[in-house]
Amino acid sequence: MATAAPPVPEPNDMDCSVCHEQYVQPKLLPCGHLLCHHCLLSWLQSQDQALCPLCRCAIMDPEERGQKSWQDVADGFPTDLAMADLVVAHRLLKQSHSCCMCEEAAASCLCLTCGDLFCETCRKLHLKQKMARNHTVEDLTSLTADKVAGSQHAACAVHGDKTTELFCPTHGESICQLCATSRHRSCPEVKDMQDKVKDARAVLAELAVTLTEGEARLDKAIQQLDTHMAETEKQTKKAVAEIEAVCARLEKSVQDCRHRLNALAHSACSDVKEAVTETKTCMLHRRGMLTSHKHVVQRVQEAKNCDTVSTMTPVMQTRVGNLDCSATLPSGAKVVSKVTVVIDAEAVTRIEKELSVLGQTKVMSADLDFGPVTAFCFHDNHGKNIVLSNNKQAAERRGSGNNGGIVVASQPMMTNMLYEVILDRRVAAIIDYLWTGATTTPPEALTLPSAAGGWPSAVVINDSSVVVNGRQMVKSNVGRKLFNLPEKSRVGVMLDKKRSLHLYINGDDQGEAAPSLPDPCFTFFDILGPYRQITALPVRRIP
Structure with a gap:
């Protein structure tokens, strides 16, 4: 596969990021950036953490340094001879x-x-x-x-x-x-x-292809993430618009309820006010009549003419006797009562509670395909008889007995991705078992049982049944092939889009073991029987 020649660095690209001068013995860091040898040494000696000054990636693990001096560390990094040659050539051309x-x-x-x-x-x-x-x-x-x-x-x-x-x-x-x-x-x-150079160039060409393909995969992944982010923004705007519409409807309903209750209160009070006003008018009229007759009685009482007094007295007796001097309601008057608008407190509380829980978010796994995925690794929290190696991707069972052989993946499972191991080694004449499944508890928070059989918060697939949460045993043929597997067999589990757990043996789907597992889930493997080693394989997408 032909590849384009790498671009030749411009003069400014030949400058060290620390001293800002052209490189002198440029050292290649693990992140791919370059520093002058003396600048690298000074940088390492002046920093609490050995981080690249450009990208802040770790230059080295503190545990890897051991008893080395910083001089030995700086000397240990390879020199970019190609860049050194370019710097020398550039200086040659610039000099007279x-x-x-x-x-x-x-x-x-x-x-x-x-x-x-x-x-x-x-x-x-x-x-x-x-x-x-x-x-x-x-x-x-x-x-x-x-x-x-x-x-x-x-x-x-x-x-x-x-x-x-x-x-x-x-x-x-x-x-x-x-x-x-x-x-x-x-x-x-x-x-x-x-010939040596020809062979080296062939190797470099392969490395360039590997790096180019890696760049393409990362570009695709980044593009998918950008698309996913844009879609998320779009969904956010849509969700906010829907929320605003719902809240507007609720606000309108509250306003309508407010207006209706206010109208109800005004209407009820209006009837009372009308009755009180009518009764008051009748009583004011009655009081006016009493006041008028009182004035007449007072005039007769103060009259000097005896005939007037004697003549008017019986008349006023008759008139006053016919008047109603009581404070009772007039006949036919409306009953005056108090009006109270009763608000159902329980209904208000219920509505407030329903509003507080209104709406929910539904998280769905993004359908992103980033191409090949590296092998998953096992968590440090594992069975007492397990020894991890190869960047925690290989688990070897050591010790006697059938317990203490559980290993758990350190990363949560993604849907439609197969998490698979290969059985590297077993001992002939010993019947070996391999149980697998998924747990809903993150590995760092797990209290591992001695064996996976009665494990709570886990789905355990064995050769005869499926054990759910340590209690419910479902007779199942899904794991029938897990019994006494030969070396180099492959065993894995996969969550489909509905988050149902499937068992895979040698790449073949053995069927659904458990439906609708919550998120997150972590796959595990329980090595039963001594002296067996399993190694995690690259995670791959299942269509």
Whole structure:
């Protein structure tokens, strides 16, 4: 597969991010960034944590340092020789040089074959020499750093005036012809440097393809995440709009209820006010009549004429006797009563409670396909007879007895992804079992049982049944093939889109073991029987 040549760094790309000068012995960090050797050493000595100054990735694990000094640590990182060559070539092109032959005129060209600088006159003389007729000489103004760096030939470490044309695989050294006939005469094989370079370039081409494909996968994953984020934003706006619409409806209902209750209260009070007003009017009229007759009685009482007093007295007796001097309600008057608007407190409380729990979020697994996934690893919380290795992807059972062999995945399961292990080793003549399943408790919070058979908060698949939460045993043929599996068998579990748990043996679906498991779930494996090792395989998507 053809790959494009990597871009040649611009001058600014040749500057160290610490000293801001061109690299001197550039050291390659684990994250891929470069630092000058002396800058790396100074940086490591001045920092509490060994982090890259550009991306803050760990330069090294403190446990890996051991008793090493910072000098040894800095020396241990590989030197980017390609960048070092480019820096040297760039400096060469930027400097002013004299012709190597006449030593008077300024150099205007460089012989890429022998590395000498010439003025224009000496250039012609150089190319007329028999040994230099096939040399490539180019103007300094047209040369680039990468071209100069590519033309340089490594000098032999022993014979400095000789170039390395051969490679000794036995000693891993680039050597000259003289070394091959002297120091390396007894070596079984000495390869031509061009063959070595050809092999190295083939390896580099494969590495470039691997990195390019990795970049493509990550670009695809990032694009999917961006799409997922955009979809999430869209769903958020839609959800907010729906919430606003629902709340607007609820607010309208509350306003309508407020207006209705207010109208009800005003209406009820209006009837009372009308009755009170009518009764009051009747009583005011009655009081007016009493007041008028009182004034008449007072005038008669104060009259001087005896005939007037004697004549009016019986008249007023009759008139006052016919008047109603009581404070009783007049006949036919409306009954006056108090009106109270009763609010159902229980109904209000119920509505408030229902409003507080109104709505819910439903989380669905995103249908993202990031391509190949690396193997999952086991958590440090495991059975007492388990030893983890290979970056916690291999679990070996040691010790006697059938208990203490549980290992749990450190990552939660994703839907439609197969979490699979391979049975690396078993002991002949010993009947081995392998139980598997899923637990709903994160591994760091688990109290592991000695064996998975009666495990609460877990679905355990064995060769004859499915045990749910340590109590419910369902007779099932799903795990019938788990009995006495041969070496190199593959066993795995998968959650489908409905979060039902499936068992897989050697890539074949054995059927559904348990439906509707909650999120999160963590797969586990219980190694029953001594001296067996399992290794986690790359997680892969099941269509």
